[in-house]
Amino acid sequence: MKRLIGGIAAIALSAAAGAAGAATFSYSTDFGAGVGSEWAISADSNSGDAGILGQLSSNGAASATLTQTSVGASTSANNGLLTFDLLGFRTLDGFNCCTDTLNLIINGATVFTGTFAMGGGGGEGFSGPAGTTVTGSGQLRTITVPFTAVLGVNTFQFLYPNLQGFGDEAFGLDNVSFSAQVNEPVVGPGIPEPGAWALMILGFGGVGTMIRGRRRALRLA
Numbered sequence: 001m002k003r004l005i006g007g008i009a010a011i012a013l014s015a016a017a018g019a020a021g022a023a024t025f026s027y028s029t030d031f032g033a034g035v036g037s038e039w040a041i042s043a044d045s046n047s048g049d050a051g052i053l054g055q056l057s058s059n060g061a062a063s064a065t066l067t068q069t070s071v072g073a074s075t076s077a078n079n080g081l082l083t084f085d086l087l088g089f090r091t092l093d094g095f096n097c098c099t100d101t102l103n104l105i106i107n108g109a110t111v112f113t114g115t116f117a118m119g120g121g122g123g124e125g126f127s128g129p130a131g132t133t134v135t136g137s138g139q140l141r142t143i144t145v146p147f148t149a150v151l152g153v154n155t156f157q158f159l160y161p162n163l164q165g166f167g168d169e170a171f172g173l174d175n176v177s178f179s180a181q182v183n184e185p186v187v188g189p190g191i192p193e194p195g196a197w198a199l200m201i202l203g204f205g206g207v208g209t210m211i212r213g214r215r216r217a218l219r220l221a
């Protein structure tokens, strides 16, 4: 019992003192439970295929945008990494007469472009920051792109300005995940967080109970 109370008090004190450090924020979805409120979809959207985002297609610009607001309680963020599966439906083209290009726009800047033969033939290629990888074949690619994460809102726009319409070609997304390293703020030693107060009150209450129990034991002896 004594050891337990000591443990509670130690936790309360360390929480009150605060600490600076790095932590990793992460987000992932396999679209198993729908799109979720973080996603905004433009152009055609057909959710007939369960567990994916899409199919998406239009004559000019189809896009899906993920807006994440959770990287917020920190002093800075960096080392972002985005991974997603790109799905092709019917006849998306690589480099040929009717090339289709995927543009990935993160926080307003185009960081990745690629063209892939996903049923329509043609050649393939992509460009992205150092560390970008593309694997897979046929109508599935897994793409990983490093990016500069920011505090607050991070926005990822998957833009596929394909020229043919929905009946001819479309794309989809699956298994989207991203992570960012966040640097936690320093908490002042004189102002414990509400959670720390609760722990301290619990700890002090426990000490009082222990003292009362000891007095009772002495009287009985």
Ligand SMILES: [Ca+2]
Binding pocket: 030, 031, 032, 050, 051, 052, 174, 175
């Ligand atoms: Ca899925």
Ligand SMILES: [Ca+2]
Binding pocket: 091, 092, 093, 098, 099, 100, 120, 162, 163, 164, 169
């Ligand atoms: Ca095309």
